Amino acid sequence: MPRPPRGALASDFLLDPEVIFLNHGSFGACPRPIWEVYQAWQLETERQPVDFFATRSESLLAEARSELGEFLGCQGEQLAFVTCATVACNMLAHGWPFQPGDEILGNDHEYGACERAWEYHVARRGLTYRRATLRPGPDCAEHLLSQASPRTRAIYLSHLTSPTALVLPVPEIARLARAREILTLVDGAHAPGQLDLNLDELGVDAYFGNLHKWLNTPKGSAFLWVAPEHSPGLLPLVAGWGFEPEASFASWHERWGTRDLAAFLSVSAALAYHRERLPPPVRQSCQARVTRFLEAVGSQLYPSAEWYRQMGAARLADGTDVDHLKVQLYQRYRIEIPVYRFGDKPWIRLSSQAYNTDEEADYLVEALRSLKALP
């Protein structure tokens, strides 16, 4: 098979041109203009570290939070920068003022590392974490809520799920949960950059998201948002100089001692890149590529195109050895893509970013066909 061409924006990205990179979802990828700003902040830090940390960092971070808040539809003061979604999940599981006996209701499409965070903290705190069954479709929200128990204090769910790339109906779930006095805590690891967000209007109680996935910042940039009525009650995971009475949300939750702030300070460049290079028509064409892939492999997962964006997951042929297939795809075809077991079945998840092409997605389908991995 002839190698497929790369996408229009491929030369912006630092990705190895030899690799057909269909896995933006796992760790994101950073375009050069953002990377250069990131490195400039690292140099700036090292030029005069005392001045940078002691004098300048607070206002620089406040500016970055404020700009990010505009993008996310919330006040910058309600945000704290964190290194990644896993850390943010630990912050909620550790610090949310649950009472012993409270139950957190997750579901069977949640990301493993975050489930581990819940399991670790709930065991220490005398709480429970239980998995509900998720059913994509018009009654998804009702079906999820019908599995709550009198002890359920919070629903925890992804806005965009990892193994199945489903966009879950978060506003509806939050509305039904609120009517039952149940909190909604959202893992939005894949959301910023793929979904238009307005956190103030979403109706949820807490939300965290990665910026290093679909907003293309360098690794180690994410945020935690908590609705204003809850922020005084959230205890910090790490207490340091910022842990003072009456201090801001960011002071409590962001000041983790000396660390590299450059990825947080690259947010402004990432937002500019997103605005200028990834406007809605570009992202829609990425979604159309996912549709093309899902149709080619006959995925039955999504009730409609509203249920996915720039990632699409599909079942592979029963009996597929996922580890072997992954190696074959990489060694024979130079395709980087996640192949995994979910619900005891073999699955694959395509990511589509503006550096990809339809020909790359077709090349993947051909490779899967030759390797007899399609159902």
Ligand SMILES: Cc1ncc(COP(=O)(O)O)c(C=O)c1O
């Ligand atoms: C839904 C979801 N939540 C959380 C994470 C964890 O992200 P990180 O490794 O940046 O903490 C991921 C990573 O892929 C994810 O897909």
